[in-house]
Amino acid sequence: MQISAVNFVLGAASIKQVPREGIPQIAFLGRSNAGKSSLLNALFKKEIVKTSKSPGKTREINFFLVNSQNNSYYFVDLPGVGYAKVSKSMRDEMANRIKTYVEKAHDLKGVVYLLDIRHGGHQIDFGTINGIKNAGVPVLLIAGKADKLNQSEFIAAKKKLKENFCLPEEPLAVSSKTKKGLPELWKEIEVLLGVPGA
Ligand SMILES: Nc1nc2c(ncn2[C@@H]2O[C@H](COP(=O)(O)OP(=O)(O)O)[C@@H](O)[C@H]2O)c(=O)[nH]1
Numbered sequence: 001m002q003i004s005a006v007n008f009v010l011g012a013a014s015i016k017q018v019p020r021e022g023i024p025q026i027a028f029l030g031r032s033n034a035g036k037s038s039l040l041n042a043l044f045k046k047e048i049v050k051t052s053k054s055p056g057k058t059r060e061i062n063f064f065l066v067n068s069q070n071n072s073y074y075f076v077d078l079p080g081v082g083y084a085k086v087s088k089s090m091r092d093e094m095a096n097r098i099k100t101y102v103e104k105a106h107d108l109k110g111v112v113y114l115l116d117i118r119h120g121g122h123q124i125d126f127g128t129i130n131g132i133k134n135a136g137v138p139v140l141l142i143a144g145k146a147d148k149l150n151q152s153e154f155i156a157a158k159k160k161l162k163e164n165f166c167l168p169e170e171p172l173a174v175s176s177k178t179k180k181g182l183p184e185l186w187k188e189i190e191v192l193l194g195v196p197g198a
């Protein structure tokens with residue numbers, strides 16, 4: 001995809017504010033601090049999404065309008081799941097907001113679910129992914145922060161994720177820092193979005 005512009009459009013605090021103009025949407029989800037916002041910036045080649053050293057910051061559903069030559073798409077930064085340091089009621093509210101969004105957003109073409117490659121997957125990851133699949137939305141599981149591991153750890157971690165998540169093949173590993181895997185991720189995103197020629 002040749003991006004001509006990326007703009008932040010809105011932070012939806014309630015499901016009523018989610019755009020409904022028929023523009024295809026792709027959402028990014030994962031545990032708090034997995035690196036979702038950094039990944040979006042790396043994909044856009046633009047520091048437009050706020051990243052944070054302190055997890056649990058994104059509470060709204062943030063919509064970025066991406067314009068390519070002939071089409072527009074929404075890239076959606078969802079709040080992180082399962083952040084331990086906020087109250088349980090806040091966590092439940094976030095989980096509900098994500099669930100409602102996934103179930104109700106008719107233009108949602110897929111969810112990119114980002115894991116930290118160093119963690120084999122938590123209970124919350126398995127539960128959230130199943131919930132999205134049950135809503136009929138495709139999930140692309142990817143392993144981020146690949147730069148944090150050496151070669152042998154990297155090989156072992158990908159194998160473990162394949163087993164833990166019962167994947168047909170090892171997940172794509174990416175790094176926002178080194179840009180590893182980003183061209184391959186773009187291809188997968190284009191397929192999910194139904195980009196012409198993808
Ligand atoms: N080494 C490394 N650090 C990363 C990478 N992606 C994100 N981070 C760091 O992880 C922390 C959380 O990133 P952020 O994008 O805000 O995570 P989010 O909560 O999922 O949106 C920040 O300190 C980032 O600099 C990566 O690919 N490699």
Ligand SMILES: [Mg+2]
Nearest residue numbers: 036037050058
């Ligand atoms: Mg974030």
